[in-house]
Amino acid sequence: MPRETLDRKLNILQQEMLILSSMVESAVTASVDALKAHDLETAKQIIATDRTINARRFELENDIIITIATVQPVMATDLRLVASILEVVSELERMGDYAKGIAKVALLIGKEPHIKPLIDIPLMAELAVSMLHRSVEAFVNKDEETARRIPAEDDRVDALYNQVYRELVTIMFQKPTSIDQANHLMWVAHNLERLADRVSNICERAIYVATGKLQELSVSDDEYLSAV
Amino acid sequence: MSLSFKIQTANNLEAIDFNPDGVHAIEVKSLNVYYGSFRAVKDVTLGIARQKITAMIGPSGCGKSTVLRSFNRMNDLVAISRTEGEVLFHGKNIYEPDVDPVEVRKRVGMVFQKPNPFPKSIYENVAWGARINGFKGKKSDMDNLVEQSLRRAALWDEVKDKLDQSGLSLSGGQQQRLCIARTIAIVPDIILMDEPCSALDPISTLKIEDLMRELVQDYTIIIVTHNMQQAARVSDYTAFFTLTDNRAGFLMEYGDTTQLFTNPKEQVTEDYITGRFG
Numbered sequence: 001m002p003r004e005t006l007d008r009k010l011n012i013l014q015q016e017m018l019i020l021s022s023m024v025e026s027a028v029t030a031s032v033d034a035l036k037a038h039d040l041e042t043a044k045q046i047i048a049t050d051r052t053i054n055a056r057r058f059e060l061e062n063d064i065i066i067t068i069a070t071v072q073p074v075m076a077t078d079l080r081l082v083a084s085i086l087e088v089v090s091e092l093e094r095m096g097d098y099a100k101g102i103a104k105v106a107l108l109i110g111k112e113p114h115i116k117p118l119i120d121i122p123l124m125a126e127l128a129v130s131m132l133h134r135s136v137e138a139f140v141n142k143d144e145e146t147a148r149r150i151p152a153e154d155d156r157v158d159a160l161y162n163q164v165y166r167e168l169v170t171i172m173f174q175k176p177t178s179i180d181q182a183n184h185l186m187w188v189a190h191n192l193e194r195l196a197d198r199v200s201n202i203c204e205r206a207i208y209v210a211t212g213k214l215q216e217l218s219v220s221d222d223e224y225l226s227a228v
Numbered sequence: 229m230s231l232s233f234k235i236q237t238a239n240n241l242e243a244i245d246f247n248p249d250g251v252h253a254i255e256v257k258s259l260n261v262y263y264g265s266f267r268a269v270k271d272v273t274l275g276i277a278r279q280k281i282t283a284m285i286g287p288s289g290c291g292k293s294t295v296l297r298s299f300n301r302m303n304d305l306v307a308i309s310r311t312e313g314e315v316l317f318h319g320k321n322i323y324e325p326d327v328d329p330v331e332v333r334k335r336v337g338m339v340f341q342k343p344n345p346f347p348k349s350i351y352e353n354v355a356w357g358a359r360i361n362g363f364k365g366k367k368s369d370m371d372n373l374v375e376q377s378l379r380r381a382a383l384w385d386e387v388k389d390k391l392d393q394s395g396l397s398l399s400g401g402q403q404q405r406l407c408i409a410r411t412i413a414i415v416p417d418i419i420l421m422d423e424p425c426s427a428l429d430p431i432s433t434l435k436i437e438d439l440m441r442e443l444v445q446d447y448t449i450i451i452v453t454h455n456m457q458q459a460a461r462v463s464d465y466t467a468f469f470t471l472t473d474n475r476a477g478f479l480m481e482y483g484d485t486t487q488l489f490t491n492p493k494e495q496v497t498e499d500y501i502t503g504r505f506g
Binding site: 003006072073074075076077078079080211212213 | 501
C-alpha cells in the first residue's frame with residue numbers, strides 16, 4: 001500500500017470534514033442571529049446553504065467510498081478513522097438540518113415581535129456550537145481527554161432548554177395568542193438541545209479513533225426512567 | 229472424537245501413546261531456531277487453538293515460515309538448522325529423539341506456496357496420501373476415499389470426469405485444492421499452509437479461503453500469509469511476528485484476529501498492518 005497516498009487521502013478527508021463542520025457551525029449561529037434580528041433574507045440564505053451542506057456531505061461520503069476502494073484503509077486506526085468520518089459527516093448533516101429548521105422558524109415568525117427576549121436560546125446556540133467545534137477538533141487531533149470532557153457540557157444546554165421550556169409554557173398559559181410563536185420557539189430550543197446531544201456522538205467517534213474503544217458517552221437517562 | 233493415537237519412534241518401532249491435552253493443538257515453548265550461527269527465531273512461546281484458523285503475519289524475514297515449518301519438523305530438512313525449545317503436539321515434544329519426523333508430518337500436513345501435485349493422475353495424487361497413511365483397503369474403498377477427499381477439498385465436481393488426467397493439467401487454483409485433497413487423504417490433525425494463495429488469482433484465492441472455513445470444522449489450520457486482508461478474512465487468531473535489530477524473528481503480538489486488525493495492542497503491529505513498515 002502506498003502509505004504516502006493513503007496519508008494524503010486521509011488528511012484531505014479530515015480537512016473536508018472540518019470544512020463541513022465549519023459550514024454547520026456558521027449555519028447554526030447565523031440561524032439564531034437571523035431569528036433574533038428578524039432577518040428574513042439571512043434565514044432564506046441558510047435554507048439554501050443547507051442544500052450545499054447536504055451536497056458536500058454526499059461528496060465527502062463518495063470520497064470516502066472511493067478511498068476505501070482505491071487505497072484500502074482497512075486496518076486499525078486507518079479503518080477506524082474512515083468509518084468514523086462517515087459517521088461524523090452524517091451527524092453534521094443532521095445538525096445542518098437543525099439550522100435549517102431554526103431558519104424556517106425565523107421565516108414563520110417573520111417580523112412579528114418576539115413574545116419574550118431571546119437570551120437563553122442564543123446562549124444555547126453558542127454553547128452547542130462551541131461544543132461542536134471542539135469535538136471535531138478533538139476528533140482530528142485524536143484527543144481522547146477533550147472528547148471525554150465535552151459531553152458533560154450538555155448538562156448546561158439541557159438546563160437552558162428546560163428553562164426555556166418552562167418559560168414558554170408559562171407564557172402560553174398566560175397568553176394563549178402566543179401559543180403559535182411559543183411553539184415555534186420551543187422547536188428552536190429543541191433543535192439546539194438535540195444538536196448538543198449529537199456532539200456526544202462525535203466525541204464517541206473521536207475516542208474510538210484515538211483508542212479503539214466504542215462506548216456511549218451520553219448522560220444517564222435514569223431520571224426519565226425513574227419518572228415512569 | 230478421541231485424539232489419542234500412536235507415533236512410531238525413529239529408532240525402533242515401539243509405539244508411544246500420546247494423550248490429547250487441553251485446548252491447544254500445538255503448544256510452543258521458548259522456540260529458538262538457528263540456521264548455522266544465525267538465530268532466525270527468538271524465544272517464541274504460543275499455543276495454537278484447536279479447530280481454529282491461526283494466521284501468522286509479519287515482514288519478510290521475521291521467521292513466521294520458520295516457525296510454521298517447526299510445527300512438522302520441516303526445518304530438519306535444512307542441514308544447518310538447529311531447533312531449541314519445545315513444540316508440544318498432544319503433550320509430546322515433537323523434537324524429542326524418539327519421535328519420527330515422518331510420522332509427525334503425517335499428523336501435521338502441509339500445503340505449500342506453489343501447488344506441487346505429482347506428475348501423476350488426479351486420482352493417484354490423492355490415493356498417494358492414503359497409501360502413505362498405510363491404507364490397504366479394497367479398490368472401491370480407495371475410490372471412496374479419493375472421492376471424499378476431493379469433495380472435502382471442493383474439487384470433486386470439477387474433476388470427477390477426468391480423474392485419470394494428470395494433476396498438472398489442472399489450473400493453479402485447482403492444483404492447490406488437489407494438494408489440499410492429498411493432504412486430507414493422509415488424515416492429519418493439523419494443516420499448515422505456507423502462503424497457499426500467493427500464486428493464485430483472486431477467484432481461486434477466495435475458493436481456497438472458503439475451503440479453509442469448511443475444513444476448520446474438523447482440522448486445525450495454521451496459515452502464513454503476506455496478505456493481511458486474507459489473514460483478516462479467514463483466520464480466528466493472528467500472530468504477528470517481527471524482527472529484532474539483529475534480525476531474529478520474534479512474536480510481537482498474538483490474539484483475536486478482529487481485535488488485532490481493528491485495534492492492535494502494540495504500536496509496531498499497528499505500524500505494520502497499516503503499511504508504515506514491512
